Amino acid sequence: MATRKIVEYGDPILRKKSRPVEKFDQRLWTLLDDMKHTMYAAEGAGLAAVQVGVLRRVIVMDCSRDGSDFLELINPEILETEGKQVGKEGCLSVPGETGITARPMTVKVKAQDRNGNWCVYKGTELKARCFCHEIDHLDGILYIDRIIPGAVEE
Numbered sequence: 001m002a003t004r005k006i007v008e009y010g011d012p013i014l015r016k017k018s019r020p021v022e023k024f025d026q027r028l029w030t031l032l033d034d035m036k037h038t039m040y041a042a043e044g045a046g047l048a049a050v051q052v053g054v055l056r057r058v059i060v061m062d063c064s065r066d067g068s069d070f071l072e073l074i075n076p077e078i079l080e081t082e083g084k085q086v087g088k089e090g091c092l093s094v095p096g097e098t099g100i101t102a103r104p105m106t107v108k109v110k111a112q113d114r115n116g117n118w119c120v121y122k123g124t125e126l127k128a129r130c131f132c133h134e135i136d137h138l139d140g141i142l143y144i145d146r147i148i149p150g151a152v153e154e
Contacts, residue, residue, distance in 0.1 A: 001033045002034045003038050004052040004053070005053070007050070007093055009094045013053060018048070018049065018056055018058075018138040018139075028114065034052070035047050035052060036060050043065070044092045045061060045063050045065060045126070046134040047059070051093050051137060059072070059073040059074075059135070061073070063126045063130050072113060073109065074114065075111060077109065078109055078131070078132070079109060080107070082105060083105030084103075085105045086102045086148070086151065087100065089133065091133070091144075099144060099147035099148075100151035101148060103128060103146075107123050107131045109122075109131050109135070
């Protein structure tokens with residue numbers, strides 16, 4: 001496993017749309033392992049492949065930050081959302097900054113695992129926020145695009 005350099009705000013790759021993964025092979029598995037290592041090294045809750053310079057629809061996340069809730073999401077799609085939460089959000093690609101955003105309270109996501117099998121995941125609160133934040137990255141959207149001007153955390 002290698003620690004990859006995290007792309008920071010201002011790099012145009014962060015605004016590009018990531019392409020679907022079609023090959024579930026050693027190259028993908030190496031990317032997933034490197035992303036996991038990089039996310040934990042940076043003390044993040046999630047990381048999208050575009051954040052390490054790879055335009056593929058790949059996410060790793062762990063809202064527990066201790067390995068107990070680690071997920072690999074390939075070609076993720078949001079199936080359902082419910083409710084609303086307003087809270088502070090930050091990003092490894094925008095170091096040292098945070099902002100108040102609105103996200104769904106509950107999110108259901110469909111994604112493939114490292115072997116191409118489809119799975120469905122459901123998350124609430126921080127996990128729901130993380131699903132939305134990381135999937136946004138795959139579409140070239142950053143949390144700073146969703147900041148509510150003048151908002152305070154509920």
